[in-house]
Every structure is written in C-alpha cells, then in structure tokens.
Amino acid sequence: MKILTTSIVAVALLATAAFAQDDIPLLRPEERQAVDNQADQFNGALENSLSEAAKSTVRIWSGNRRLAYGTVVGDGSQIITKWSELVGAPRRIRVEAFDGQVRDVDPSGVFQDEDIVVLDLIGPPLTPVKWSDKSPKLGSFVTAPQPSGQPASFGVVSVLERSLRDSDHAFIGIVGAVGFDGSGVKIHEVTPKSGAAAAGLKPGDIILKVNNRPISGLLELKNSLVDVKPGDTVNLIVKSSNGESSVPVTLGNRPELPNYLGDRLRTMEGMGTDQSRVRDSFTNVIQSDMRPNPDQIGGPVVNLDGEVIGITMARATRTRSFIMPSAAVQNMLNSEPMDPALAAIPTEPSDQRIRIRPAVSPPRQFRPGSQQRLRRHLSEMQQLMDFMTQEMEALENGRW
Amino acid sequence: MRHSKTLHLLAAGFLLAASFLPTQAREAASTIADLKALEARVQNVAEKTMPATVALLSDRTGSSGSGVIVSEQGLILTAAHVIQGADKVLVVFPNGKQVQGEVLGANFSKDIGMVRIIDEGNYTFAEMGESDHLKAGDWVVALGHSAGFKAERTPPVRFGRVISEGPGNFLTTDCTLIGGDSGGPLFDLDGRVVAIHSSIGKSLENNNHAGVDGFRKDWQRLIDGDVWGELSMNPFANPEMPVIGIGMGMIRGINGVIVESVVLGSPAAAAGVRQHDIITSVNGSPIRDGGELLQILAKHQAGETIQLGVMRNRTPIEMAVVLKRRNELFSQP
Numbered sequence: 200m201k202i203l204t205t206s207i208v209a210v211a212l213l214a215t216a217a218f219a220q221d222d223i224p225l226l227r228p229e230e231r232q233a234v235d236n237q238a239d240q241f242n243g244a245l246e247n248s249l250s251e252a253a254k255s256t257v258r259i260w261s262g263n264r265r266l267a268y269g270t271v272v273g274d275g276s277q278i279i280t281k282w283s284e285l286v287g288a289p290r291r292i293r294v295e296a297f298d299g300q301v302r303d304v305d306p307s308g309v310f311q312d313e314d315i316v317v318l319d320l321i322g323p324p325l326t327p328v329k330w331s332d333k334s335p336k337l338g339s340f341v342t343a344p345q346p347s348g349q350p351a352s353f354g355v356v357s358v359l360e361r362s363l364r365d366s367d368h369a370f371i372g373i374v375g376a377v378g379f380d381g382s383g384v385k386i387h388e389v390t391p392k393s394g395a396a397a398a399g400l401k402p403g404d405i406i407l408k409v410n411n412r413p414i415s416g417l418l419e420l421k422n423s424l425v426d427v428k429p430g431d432t433v434n435l436i437v438k439s440s441n442g443e444s445s446v447p448v449t450l451g452n453r454p455e456l457p458n459y460l461g462d463r464l465r466t467m468e469g470m471g472t473d474q475s476r477v478r479d480s481f482t483n484v485i486q487s488d489m490r491p492n493p494d495q496i497g498g499p500v501v502n503l504d505g506e507v508i509g510i511t512m513a514r515a516t517r518t519r520s521f522i523m524p525s526a527a528v529q530n531m532l533n534s535e536p537m538d539p540a541l542a543a544i545p546t547e548p549s550d551q552r553i554r555i556r557p558a559v560s561p562p563r564q565f566r567p568g569s570q571q572r573l574r575r576h577l578s579e580m581q582q583l584m585d586f587m588t589q590e591m592e593a594l595e596n597g598r599w
Numbered sequence: 600m601r602h603s604k605t606l607h608l609l610a611a612g613f614l615l616a617a618s619f620l621p622t623q624a625r626e627a628a629s630t631i632a633d634l635k636a637l638e639a640r641v642q643n644v645a646e647k648t649m650p651a652t653v654a655l656l657s658d659r660t661g662s663s664g665s666g667v668i669v670s671e672q673g674l675i676l677t678a679a680h681v682i683q684g685a686d687k688v689l690v691v692f693p694n695g696k697q698v699q700g701e702v703l704g705a706n707f708s709k710d711i712g713m714v715r716i717i718d719e720g721n722y723t724f725a726e727m728g729e730s731d732h733l734k735a736g737d738w739v740v741a742l743g744h745s746a747g748f749k750a751e752r753t754p755p756v757r758f759g760r761v762i763s764e765g766p767g768n769f770l771t772t773d774c775t776l777i778g779g780d781s782g783g784p785l786f787d788l789d790g791r792v793v794a795i796h797s798s799i800g801k802s803l804e805n806n807n808h809a810g811v812d813g814f815r816k817d818w819q820r821l822i823d824g825d826v827w828g829e830l831s832m833n834p835f836a837n838p839e840m841p842v843i844g845i846g847m848g849m850i851r852g853i854n855g856v857i858v859e860s861v862v863l864g865s866p867a868a869a870a871g872v873r874q875h876d877i878i879t880s881v882n883g884s885p886i887r888d889g890g891e892l893l894q895i896l897a898k899h900q901a902g903e904t905i906q907l908g909v910m911r912n913r914t915p916i917e918m919a920v921v922l923k924r925r926n927e928l929f930s931q932p
Binding site for chain 1: 628629630631633634635637638641642643644645646649658689691694695696697698734735736740745746748750751752753755756757758760762763764765766771773774775776777778779780799800801802803804805834884894895897898
C-alpha cells in the first residue's frame with residue numbers, strides 16, 4: 200500500500216509539471232535554445248540534398264484538407280500515394296506541386312498489398328522521380344522532403360529491408376517446451392499439417408541443429424529460419440528416443456496470427472505520435488526512426504546525395520516509420536494494379552481501436568468557439584488521464 | 600508558482616545540487632560534408648555495437664528488456680527495473696543465440712543494474728564512455744530490443760541528441776524509445792556506452808536514460824549483488840536527489856529564494872549560508888524562485904560543487920557548496 204500512495208503523489212507531480220509547460224520537467228530555456236539552433240542548422244544543411252526530389256513531391260488535398268504526400272512517377276503523368284489516407288475523402292482529390300500549381304487527378308489503380316493508389320494527372324506532366332537502387336546501410340541518414348524543398352522528416356535506417364507479414368516467413372510448426380534447460384529445442388507440440396508434422400517430428404524430440412548450426416534455444420531456432428523461404432527444405436539434427444538423426448523438413452508459411460499487444464505497449468506505441476491508419480502489414484520495408492505525420496506519407500525519401508532510395512510508407516509507432524525501397528516500388532509499378540472501384544477499404548488488422556484524427560482546416564474557417572474550446576479541453580483531459588494511467592502502470596509493474 | 604505548496608514541502612529540508620563541465624568540441628552539422636561525416640560515424644556505431652546489444656528475458660517475472668555487454672567475460676549493464684524480481688535471466692543475442700545470465704546488483708534510485716553471463720566466453724563487448732559531461736546537443740545513438748526480442752529483425756538503431764541533463768545521473772534525449780528498450784545502450788559517436796535506457800514521457804523528445812558514470816560510482820556494490828534504492832518517477836523525491844539543506848521561504852515579489860532555515864550539518868551550513876540570505880544564482884544562472892532552484896539542483900549530482908550567488912544585506916556574495924544526497928542529510932522514513 201505504501202508504494203501505491205507514493206506513486207500517486209509522484210504521478211500527480213510529474214503529470215502536472217508536464218502539462219503546465221513542456222513535457223520535459225527539467226528542460227532549461229538555454230537547453231531548448233541550444234537544441235533548436237542545432238536543429239535549424241541541421242535542417243538547413245539537409246536542404247542541399249532535397250532540391251531535386253522535392254520537384255517530384257506533391258501534396259495531396261481534398262478540399263482544404265491535407266491528406267498525404269505523393270511521388271511523381273513514370274513519365275511524369277502519374278502520382279503514387281497512400282491509398283488508406285485517400286479513402287473516404289470528402290471532396291475531390293487535387294495535388295499541389297513544388298511550384299504551387301494545383302492539378303486535378305483521377306485515381307486509376309490500387310496496389311492493395313502496399314496500400315498505394317495511382318493517380319493519373321490531368322494535363323501536362325510533372326517532373327518524375329529518378330529512382331536509385333542503392334540499398335542504404337544500417338544507420339544511414341534518410342530524409343523525406345516537403346514539396347517546398349525543406350525537410351518534412353529526418354531519420355536513420357533502423358532495420359534493413361524485411362517483410363512484416365507473418366505469412367512471408369517460413370514456419371516449421373512446433374511449440375517448444377518451456378523450462379527445458381538443455382541445449383536445443385525440446386518439442387512440446389507439433390502443429391498438425393505443418394512441415395514438422397509431415398517430417399514425423401514428435402513431442403519430446405529435441406532439435407539440436409538447423410543446417411549444421413547448433414541451436415541454443417527457441418529464439419535461435421526462429422532466427423535460423425529467418426532467411427529461409429516458405430517451401431525451402433532445411434536439414435535438422437534431431438535427438439529422439441531412437442538416438443540422433445538427420446531429418447529434412449520442408450517449411451510452410453507462417454499463419455497470420457492476431458497481433459495482441461499488451462495495452463501498455465499499445466499505449467506507448469502511440470505516445471506523442473499520430474499513427475497511419477494502415478501501418479504494419481507490408482512485404483518490403485526499411486524501418487527508420489523518421490517521424491513524419493500521417494499527412495506527410497507517400498513522398499520520396501532521399502539519402503545525403505539526394506538520391507531517391509524509396510518512398511515513405513507509414514508512420515507506425517513512436518519509434519518506427521516504414522520506407523518502401525525504390526526497387527520494390529518499381530517492381531510494384533511493373534505489376535497490374537486493381538481497379539479502385541473494386542479495391543477493398545483498407546484497414547489495419549491489428550488495430551482494434553477507433554481513432555478520430557482532427558482535420559486540418561485553413562485559418563479562415565478556424566474560429567474557436569465555445570464548442571471547440573470544450574472539445575479541446577476534453578481531449579486534453581483525456582491526454583492527461585492517459586498519461587497518468589501510463590505512469591501508474593509503469594510504477595505498478597515496475598517495468599516497461 | 601502554481602505548485603508552490605508542494606514545492607515548499609519538498610524544498611523545506613531537502614535541498615539540492617550542481618557541476619562544472621568540461622566543454623568538448625561537438626561535431627558540426629552545418630554542411631552536407633558535416634552530415635556525411637556524422638552519418639559515417641552513426642553507421643559505424645550501429646555495426647560495431649550490434650552484437651553487444653542483448654535482450655534479457657525473465658521467465659519468472661515475464662519481463663523483457665535489453666542490456667549491453669561491457670566486458671569480454673560477459674558483464675552486462677541494464678536497467679534495475681528490467682531485472683527486478685529475477686535472479687536468473689535469459690540473455691539473447693541479436694542472432695538469436697541464447698545463454699543464461701546471473702543477476703548481480705541493482706540501484707533502483709538510478710535505475711541501474713548488472714547481469715553476468717554464466718558461461719565463460721569471448722563475448723563481443725562495447726566500451727564504456729562517460730556521461731557526466733554530456734549536455735544538450737551532444738549526438739547519441741540508441742539500440743535496444745524494442746517491444747521485445749524479434750527473430751526477424753535486429754535491434755533498431757535510433758539517432759538523436761541530448762535534449763536535457765538530469766535529473767541527477769539521468770539524461771533526456773530525442774532517441775525515441777518504447778517498451779523492451781529498457782536497459783538497452785545509448786552510445787556516443789565512438790560507440791562507447793554513455794547511458795542505459797530507462798523511461799519515456801509523452802513527448803518524442805522525452806526519452807530518459809541512466810548515465811554510465813552512475814554505474815562507476817556504484818560499481819563494487821553492483822558487482823557484489825547489492826540491491827538498494829527505490830524507483831521514482833518524481834526526480835525531487837529520489838533519494839539520490841542532491842540537496843544543499845535549506846528551508847525555502849515563499850515571499851512573493853522577490854527575485855531569488857529567501858533562506859528560511861539552514862539544516863544543521865548540511866552543505867549550505869558548511870558553506871556559510873545564513874538565514875535570510877537570498878539565493879539569486881547557481882553557477883551564474885539567475886534563480887527567480889524556489890521551483891527554478893529545485894529544477895537546477897536536480898540537474899546536478901551529489902558530490903559536485905556549485906557556486907551559489909547570494910544577496911546578504913544587499914551585498915552580493917559567492918560561495919562554493921558541495922552537494923549531498925538527500926538521504927545523506929535526511930534519513931528515509
């Protein structure tokens with residue numbers, strides 16, 4: 200009980216301090232100034248790498264609402280952008296180019312897996328993007344320009360290219376025994392109709408090696424299968440009641456599992472972050488720590504030489520954004536898109552909460568009346584409550 | 600002061616801390632060439648430190664955090680709250696290899712802890728850097744097993760800079776963190792460990808890390824398996840909070856903090872601070888009220904010497920005050 204009392208006091212203090220001024224309780228004005236000046240300098244330097252790509256970056260509007268960025272592709276007569284941000288747009292979609300010209304477009308195709316829509320430009324072409332096939336290294340600097348040529352968001356490559364889909368990963372079909380202390384993975388259960396079942400693996404068998412790599416436990420077993428494609432065959436060394444033997448196993452596709460995040464992790468993922476509607480189910484992505492807003496997704500991403508290495512694909516969480524690499528974009532554009540009228544309405548399968556994102560209105564319509572103030576007040580109270588709940592949970596669990 | 604009452608309660612008695620920091624040349628970022636030089640160092644840090652960035656899993660507590668190996672023999676630095684309640688942890692390398700780790704000591708007030716890999720081996724490790732001199736604008740790189748160990752990806756790399764110093768041994772950066780990163784390493788541009796991930800606030804700029812110099816000060820106790828301190832989300836209530844030992848008066852209309860009482864045997868008493876002195880600055884930064892004094896002291900650590908600017912009978916005086924920990928001055932209830 201003592202702990203709980205202490206934590207309530209602590210939470211109240213932290214939360215009020217955070218909302219009274221800045222979120223960082225001990226931030227001094229001179230520190231704020233130092234990091235702001237540094238950011239200005241940094242962004243100024245970055246601009247030198249953005250001028251070319253900015254000409255192929257457009258802003259997508261529906262009436263007065265900013266929906267997304269787009270990338271001018273092909274011969275300059277088409278634009279690709281994020282499909283889920285355009286669905287249900289209340290007004291006609293138009294695009295604004297780097298020089299301020301506003302153009303009409305017609306949606307002509309949808310790539311559902313990538314959540315990309317193709318817009319045909321009406322009238323003369325714009326400047327198409329020049330793709331670079333360079334694969335950035337881990338830690339490389341990546342920037343998404345605004346159409347104006349300033350940086351919209353900056354980050355580094357956090358994780359090299361991979362697929363986020365469970366079904367793209369190989370699946371062996373065993374459940375490991377918990378609490379098994381020896382080396383290798385002791386099988387607790389074999390999934391029916393899986394590769395493991397077809398190869399005759401049984402509960403109690405111990406997997407010692409995968410393709411000659413000794414396996415220390417379940418996580419290493421998973422890791423050893425990361426580079427294996429569904430349909431490939433791996434050679435296991437298995438210890439059973441009959442002694443050690445070599446067993447070839449042909450792997451299947453991992454089933455799509457519902458992604459139940461803990462509530463606390465889910466809360467943290469959204470902290471300080473406006474997340475894209477569709478964000479977690481792509482096949483080819485580079486993960487970065489860029490922080491674009493959802494209405495800045497769909498434009499080109501460049502390296503420090505100004506070469507376009509991909510497009511922004513989603514703002515996923517507090518720590519993650521996804522980039523679709525140039526090669527994957529070009530492959531996609533070489534395939535046949537779907538008729539937009541037939542495409543399903545995109546949703547994130549793991550997202551079980553309904554989110555309402557406030558629309559950005561132009562200044563002339565923005566007259567803060569009592570209704571708006573009340574709404575803002577309520578949303579601030581909600582934020583405060585969320586914040587306090589998070590802090591309480593962190594204290595009670597003592598970890599995160 | 601909206602929270603003057605609370606602050607007064609805290610301040611009456613506990614007071615607080617400061618330091619002189621060596622200035623070090625920071626990498627410039629005003630041209631593309633500067634940025635390329637910076638990028639090369641971040642790439643290098645990511646590649647070099649990845650194998651030393653481990654995930655720590657506990658069956659017993661169900662907790663999943665991160666850690667960093669800092670010796671060839673497999674000594675791991677992590678956060679106290681990652682190993683809370685565990686005496687053994689599973690240590691998982693980015694390639695999925697897993698070994699057993701023995702939990703050593705932890706200081707919860709600093710949120711620092713240690714684990715040792717049980718099997719002897721030649722482990723890839725990261726060197727330890729220094730954290731006490733870090734200040735707003737210093738570039739840093741964060742790694743960690745975000746949201747737990749994931750076989751299909753390596754621990755994500757994040758880049759940013761120090762936003763704010765303190766409280767105490769902690770520092771705040773804009774390297775975005777999330778659950779699972781706890782205990783993971785923050786590196787300088789040479790790939791040396793400068794801090795361990797601890798907590799986040801709502802803002803993307805509010806990611807908090809425990810400085811590596813805090814480990815050095817508690818090294819032997821941690822190695823010996825001592826567990827002490829308390830986890831606190833309120834920096835002013837932290838037992839390690841540095842104090843000067845005065846009671847603050849709350850008179851409005853004064854620029855500064857009026858000393859209402861001086862605690863016997865406190866740093867303030869030793870430095871010659873007297874009742875009714877008005878504290879007007881710390882290390883040359885003007886102090887307008889009690890809240891600001893607390894805020895500045897919280898950014899320092901016990902043992903450091905601060906220059907206190909005081910008005911006495913309308914005459915400015917400077918005095919050097921050596922800060923103490925709150926729990927050195929006031930026994931804990």
